Amino acid sequence: TEQDDEAPVEEAINASDDATCEAAEETPAPPADPRFPISVLPGFCTRLAGSTCERCTFVCPYDAIFFDEQDHPRIDEEFCTRCGLCCGICDAFVTERITMNDLLDKVHRLSGEGEPVFFTCYDQIPEDFEVHPNVVVLPCIGAVAPEFWLAALEANPELQIYCNFSLCTDCPTAGPEAKALLTHAVNLGERWSRIHMGKAERLPEKTDILSRFFEATSDEFHRRGVATSLVNEVADIASGKHRKRYNDTLAKFHEQKAHLRAQGHAQNAHHHQHIPSTPDLVVRKPWPRLTLVANTAEEHPEIAPNIPRYLAAVDDALCEHCYEPCFSHCPAGARSLDEAGAIVVDPKLCIACSNCALYCPTGAAYLFETDATIFLSKQSTNE
Incomplete structure (x- = not known):
């Protein structure tokens, strides 16, 4: 009797499986997500150097970003939509x-x-x-x-x-x-x-060139922009x-x-860790967004005064030359010593995170407001 009772159940399961297979064959697969996954580069997160920054969590629309026990930023793939807003706010996301x-x-x-x-x-x-x-x-x-x-x-x-x-x-x-x-x-x-x-x-x-020609003659919007490019395109065909x-x-x-x-950028081991600097061994790490600004200012020095920046500095009267706190907590390795033992800050490395000011025991480290002329050589500024 038990075998007789199980037979209809087995048939029902098989029938259900067949129906599911048929439905799967008839239902087209969902389109692949054109957006690439977001990778995290903890080495570009200032929290590893001791800051309390959490801007990335504010811009994420679905609370997919969190910090683990080591304070490393992480992404919950279940909630991440790959919008990339975190990439626009911080170099730690790519x-x-x-x-x-x-x-x-x-x-x-x-x-x-x-x-x-x-x-x-x-x-x-x-x-x-x-x-x-x-x-x-x-x-x-x-x-x-x-x-x-x-x-x-x-x-x-x-x-x-x-x-x-x-x-x-x-x-x-x-x-x-x-x-x-x-x-x-x-x-x-x-x-x-x-x-x-x-x-x-x-x-x-x-579209092909003929379609674009007919659009240009029938559409005012395209006539202004496309007609000009068509003239160039005819010459380009020959070349x-x-x-x-x-x-x-x-x-x-x-x-x-x-x-x-x-x-390669995402998998670079240097981008996944913070190695504290010392006066004897400075670990320099250029940050992409800062490098982009510095390069643009150098190529177009006339716009440098338009670009506000903040830069770290040291009050020599307050500095006791202990070095360790400000050097080790600088995520970019922007600090070094000159021949006299005074701290020098590299404007092309300093990201103005304020870690140095936060950890300086005497209050000697601070930030001041300036502009992108700090990236220019003396020759460029004189010109």
Whole structure:
């Protein structure tokens, strides 16, 4: 009797399994997430050097960031949407898709092709829409720092952002606060560079040259921008530049190269630890966003006074030359000693985290407000 009772159950289970398999075959797989996972580089977190910073937890829209028992920042993959807002606020968070330097190189490369460069995010792209090669798609426009917008605007004053802000209000990826964060970052880049960011009314689509010609003759928006580029494109066809621009193989090569460099940056052991410096052994660690500002100021010294900075300094009258607290708690290794034994701070390494002021037992260490002229050589400032 027991066997007879189990038989229908077995048949039901088998039937259920068959139905599930059939449904799985009929149901298309969900699209792969185009956003790369976010990696954490604890070596760029000032908490490892003794700070109490927690800005990353404030910008994360879904509370996916936390600190472990060693005070290392961690990401809970279950809650992370890969929006990248943490990447825009701190060097300790990166995507293995591309580094800021390679992203800037991409702006330079696209700018050399004679057309404006557009920035948007995945959630802004309509379904079945293939963007033009001069469109840079980010996980969120707020995923890049103000320092990047500064450098990008200097590289290409024709930079444009396409963003329908009404979609940001209910964004399932970056949350409603992303609009304020990206607006703040862009505004800072504009203020520092004194260059206005263009606001695109729509995204350029990847189409053939004839389709673009007909669009240019029938659409006022495209007539202004596209007609000019078509003239250049006709000349480019003869020179081979057109084929180079639309060469998918070349684009994939650049993308793969940037991906490998981003992986190398994320896996660099030096970026995963804080090694305390001493006066005898200074462990220098340039921070990407600071390096970006310093390089931009050196390339465009005329804008350096527009860029406010803070820099650590030492009151020699209060300093007792104990050295250990301020050296060991500096996350970038920005401090060294001159021949007289006085502390010297390197402006290209100091990230103004204020750890030195926090741990100095005599109150000799402090921060003062300055601007990006601190990155310039005396020759540049005299010019």
